[in-house]
Amino acid sequence: MQFNTNKAIYLQIADLFCENILLKKWKENERIPSVREIAVDLEVNPNTALRSFLLLEEKEIIYNKRGVGYFVSEGGYNKTLALKEEFFINNDLPELMKTLNLLSLTIADLEKLSKGSKKF
Amino acid sequence: MQFNTNKAIYLQIADLFCENILLKKWKENERIPSVREIAVDLEVNPNTALRSFLLLEEKEIIYNKRGVGYFVSEGGYNKTLALKEEFFINNDLPELMKTLNLLSLTIADLEKLSKGSKKF
Amino acid sequence: MQFNTNKAIYLQIADLFCENILLKKWKENERIPSVREIAVDLEVNPNTALRSFLLLEEKEIIYNKRGVGYFVSEGGYNKTLALKEEFFINNDLPELMKTLNLLSLTIADLEKLSKGSKKF
Amino acid sequence: MQFNTNKAIYLQIADLFCENILLKKWKENERIPSVREIAVDLEVNPNTALRSFLLLEEKEIIYNKRGVGYFVSEGGYNKTLALKEEFFINNDLPELMKTLNLLSLTIADLEKLSKGSKKF
DNA sequence: GTGGTCTAGACCACC
DNA sequence: GTGGTCTAGACCACA
Numbered sequence: 001m002q003f004n005t006n007k008a009i010y011l012q013i014a015d016l017f018c019e020n021i022l023l024k025k026w027k028e029n030e031r032i033p034s035v036r037e038i039a040v041d042l043e044v045n046p047n048t049a050l051r052s053f054l055l056l057e058e059k060e061i062i063y064n065k066r067g068v069g070y071f072v073s074e075g076g077y078n079k080t081l082a083l084k085e086e087f088f089i090n091n092d093l094p095e096l097m098k099t100l101n102l103l104s105l106t107i108a109d110l111e112k113l114s115k116g117s118k119k120f
Numbered sequence: 121m122q123f124n125t126n127k128a129i130y131l132q133i134a135d136l137f138c139e140n141i142l143l144k145k146w147k148e149n150e151r152i153p154s155v156r157e158i159a160v161d162l163e164v165n166p167n168t169a170l171r172s173f174l175l176l177e178e179k180e181i182i183y184n185k186r187g188v189g190y191f192v193s194e195g196g197y198n199k200t201l202a203l204k205e206e207f208f209i210n211n212d213l214p215e216l217m218k219t220l221n222l223l224s225l226t227i228a229d230l231e232k233l234s235k236g237s238k239k240f
Numbered sequence: 241m242q243f244n245t246n247k248a249i250y251l252q253i254a255d256l257f258c259e260n261i262l263l264k265k266w267k268e269n270e271r272i273p274s275v276r277e278i279a280v281d282l283e284v285n286p287n288t289a290l291r292s293f294l295l296l297e298e299k300e301i302i303y304n305k306r307g308v309g310y311f312v313s314e315g316g317y318n319k320t321l322a323l324k325e326e327f328f329i330n331n332d333l334p335e336l337m338k339t340l341n342l343l344s345l346t347i348a349d350l351e352k353l354s355k356g357s358k359k360f
Numbered sequence: 361m362q363f364n365t366n367k368a369i370y371l372q373i374a375d376l377f378c379e380n381i382l383l384k385k386w387k388e389n390e391r392i393p394s395v396r397e398i399a400v401d402l403e404v405n406p407n408t409a410l411r412s413f414l415l416l417e418e419k420e421i422i423y424n425k426r427g428v429g430y431f432v433s434e435g436g437y438n439k440t441l442a443l444k445e446e447f448f449i450n451n452d453l454p455e456l457m458k459t460l461n462l463l464s465l466t467i468a469d470l471e472k473l474s475k476g477s478k479k480f
Numbered sequence: 481g482t483g484g485t486c487t488a489g490a491c492c493a494c495c
Numbered sequence: 496g497t498g499g500t501c502t503a504g505a506c507c508a509c510a
Contacts, residue, residue, distance in 0.1 A: 008499080008500060008501090009500080009501075010500080010501090018222075019222060022222045022223075023222070034481085034482065034483080035482080035483065035484095036481095036482085036483090044501080044502085045501060045502045045503070045504090046483095046502095046503095046504090047485095047501075047502075047503090047504095048500080048501060048502080050483075050484080051500090051501095053483085054484095064245075064482090064483070065482090065510090066245075066249065066482075066483075066508090066509060066510065067285070067481075067482045067483075067508090067509045067510030068481090068482065068483090068510070069481095069482060069483080070482095070483085081223065084219070084222065084223055085223055088219060088223060089233065092216070092219060093230070093233060093234060096212070096216065096230075097234055098139075099204070099208055099212065102138075102139060102142040102143070102204060103142075103201065103204055103205055103208060107227060107230045107231050107234065110213070110216075110227045110230070111227050113209065113213060114213060114217055114227065125424075125426075128493070128494065129426065129494080129495085130494080130495095164495085165427075165494095165495050167494090167495060168494075168495060171494090171495095248508070248509065249509080249510085250509080250510095258462075259458075259462060262462040262463075263462070284510080285509090285510045286510095287509090287510055288509075288510055291509085291510090321463065324459070324462060324463055325463055328459055328463060329473065332456070332459065333470070333473060333474060336452070336456065336470075337474055339444070339448060339452060342378075342379060342382045342383070342444065343382075343441065343444055343445055343448060347467060347470045347471050347474065350453070350456075350467045350470070351467050353449065353453060354453060354457055354467070368484080368485060368486090369485080369486075370485080370486090394496085394497065394498080395497080395498065395499095396496095396497085396498090404486080404487085405486060405487045405488070405489090406487095406488095406489090406498095407486075407487075407488090407489095407500095408485080408486060408487080410498075410499080411485090411486095413498085414499095424497090424498070425495090425497090426493095426494060426495065426497075426498075427493090427494045427495030427496075427497045427498075428495065428496090428497065428498090429496095429497060429498080430497095430498085
């Protein structure tokens with residue numbers, strides 16, 4: 001996996017985990033890969049991988065069974081969605097509106113731009 | 121001014137400068153506040169303020185007259201606009217589309233959200 | 241049963257056993273539940289349950305009859321009491337006094353607090 | 361400094377910080393020693409020391425000024441006190457009452473015990 | 481096998 | 496100078 005250099009790796013891994021939950025690749029009460037597996041797969045140090053787990057555990061999106069591994073929390077999907085939505089509304093969206101304003105663009109323009117872009 | 125802890129202060133100040141230019145608060149060939157004034161106003165270390173100036177000078181959005189101060193470049197408005205647009209298309213927009221997808225939102229939803237938000 | 245995540249499960253189970261002995265739920269020379277029963281009841285790994293038994297066996301609070309099961313030792317009550325008392329005096333009590341000091345509380349305050357608390 | 365082997369060092373350091381705040385050795389809005397200083401003083405790895413800072417920052421007891429250091433939060437004293445009190449009421453106290461009950465002791469007995477102990 | 485802690489030390493961005 | 500991240504790897508307790 002490639003990591004963006006502008007953001008801490010462990011945060012990018014945490015985002016990846018959230019994505020997996022939101023995309024239902026990881027289901028509630030299911031065990032997720034071990035710290036070591038993630039570390040090997042993503043080619044990062046186990047410590048770095050662990051930080052991602054700890055971050056999401058603290059947000060109660062995942063939980064730990066001692067000696068067994070990490071699991072997606074009951075309600076983890078909704079919690080993840082709520083967190084991401086809240087962040088979007090309070091941070092991304094205001095930022096977006098401000099940028100649109102500065103660039104003299106409207107939301108309607110986004111449709112065209114997103115289609116024109118090679119990224120989609 | 122409050123700064124976001126996740127982004128370098130000097131970058132946030134540079135963004136602020138760009139905003140002022142795009143909003144025509146700072147016009148081309150007009151002198152902008154000194155490093156010292158900015159540092160005092162925003163309560164930051166003068167070194168930090170200076171970095172913002174140097175960054176924008178390097179992008180030729182502002183220029184320096186020795187012993188006089190910093191000025192918005194001829195064409196600084198368009199340069200700023202171009203930079204912001206490019207960044208928006210290549211970075212913000214793909215990011216936005218991905219987030220919308222994860223949150224099961226569409227561009228159309230943004231209209232409502234942006235109106236419902238207290239931020240506007 | 242809920243376990244505290246900050247303390248090893250097997251230690252919490254051992255504490256539970258001691259409680260049963262001190263409360264005379266388990267009497268001297270009486271057979272106590274098997275490792276397997278404990279494991280099922282408390283929903284823990286049999287290995288974990290076994291460690292609790294071994295710990296108390298080592299302290300001679302319980303003993304094992306091969307093929308039969310575990311029993312509370314002759315004198316197990318007093319032994320448990322003595323251990324708990326010693327630990328209380330040497331560990332809990334100093335810790336308590338320090339905490340009281342930091343919180344500007346006195347032993348006298350404990351009376352009121354313990355009554356006010358919903359836990360009792 | 362000696363550390364208790366039963367508890368993570370970074371937690372013991374965090375406790376120490378709380379003590380300093382409760383004892384008013386560290387006052388609100390005052391800078392506290394740097395991560396490196398703590399690491400050297402307590403003879404631990406800077407990483408370990410940092411964990412203590414991060415823990416307390418997350419609880420908003422201390423805050424960070426970029427490139428400057430950590431400071432006790434406005435209201436940090438009360439926050440620390442509240443946290444410690446809450447923990448005491450919800451954890452230490454029930455535990456204590458249970459232990460007293462098992463040992464056939466009363467709160468009144470604590471007075472004598474605490475005086476008799478060599479620790480005071 | 482699992483995670484959790486810790487060390488030693490590097491590198492970096494930032495002030 | 497400050498903190499923040501990351502690696503490499505050890506050691507341990509626990510299940």
